[in-house]
Amino acid sequence: MIDLARIEEALRCRLDDERLRHTRGVVDAAVAMARRWGADPEKARLAALLHDYAKGLPPERLLELGRRFGVIADPAEEAFPDLLHAPVGAELVREEGLARDPEVLAAIRWHTTGTPGMGLLEKVIWLADMIEPGRDFPGVEILRRLAERDLDEALLAGLDHTIAYVLRTGRLLHLGSVRTRNWLLAERRRAGKPWPVPAVSSAW
Ligand SMILES: Nc1ncnc2c1ncn2[C@@H]1O[C@H](COP(=O)(O)OP(=O)(O)O)[C@@H](O)[C@H]1O
Numbered sequence: 001m002i003d004l005a006r007i008e009e010a011l012r013c014r015l016d017d018e019r020l021r022h023t024r025g026v027v028d029a030a031v032a033m034a035r036r037w038g039a040d041p042e043k044a045r046l047a048a049l050l051h052d053y054a055k056g057l058p059p060e061r062l063l064e065l066g067r068r069f070g071v072i073a074d075p076a077e078e079a080f081p082d083l084l085h086a087p088v089g090a091e092l093v094r095e096e097g098l099a100r101d102p103e104v105l106a107a108i109r110w111h112t113t114g115t116p117g118m119g120l121l122e123k124v125i126w127l128a129d130m131i132e133p134g135r136d137f138p139g140v141e142i143l144r145r146l147a148e149r150d151l152d153e154a155l156l157a158g159l160d161h162t163i164a165y166v167l168r169t170g171r172l173l174h175l176g177s178v179r180t181r182n183w184l185l186a187e188r189r190r191a192g193k194p195w196p197v198p199a200v201s202s203a204w
Pocket residue numbers: 076082083111112113129162163165166171172173174175176177178
């Protein structure tokens with residue numbers, strides 16, 4: 001049984017107002033997308049509520065917890081510890097008993113980079129984080145439309161967007177996003193689906 005009151009209180013302690021607003025937007029987007037694509041809306045609500053649980057932690061604390069939980073998997077996480085808020089958040093949520101469902105914990109864990117083999121709930125949370133109503137970046141409308149039509153195409157376009165953004169900023173690129181993108185393309189090819197036209201616009 002989900003203890004919403006306890007989760008709300010834990011979130012208020014950890015997240016600032018801006019992040020709480022974002023979280024509510026992710027909940028709305030995730031529940032709508034879960035209904036659209038046949039994922040469990042209550043699992044989507046729980047994962048969305050908790051997806052940024054570790055977001056407010058300072059970099060040195062994320063690194064310390066990342067080492068304690070053994071979740072550091074890429075040099076980009078050492079260079080840019082904010083990337084660890086996803087896997088560390090999943091571990092904290094589990095440790096504090098806020099959620100136990102493996103699908104929910106996986107959706108929290110992979111909501112930043114994605115992971116090859118990711119399931120429906122993981123895809124829904126990854127995309128909801130990117131297209132929630134408060135997001136406003138060039139191309140977000142394209143992603144919103146794609147997410148209505150084809151979840152995997154939307155995910156591919158979102159990954160392209162994120163990868164292009166990281167390259168533009170000159171930071172280390174976490175290979176998780178690249179592996180996830182390659183996995184999605186290979187899956188589509190295996191299923192005989194047409195190669196998607198890259199949705200990356202010049203604005204990205
Ligand atoms: N593959 C990657 N390599 C490096 N940085 C990444 C990668 N994927 C996402 N990021 C960055 O990690 C940060 C956190 O991502 P995310 O959880 O989606 O962010 P947000 O804080 O916007 O909810 C963002 O700055 C994003 O650009």
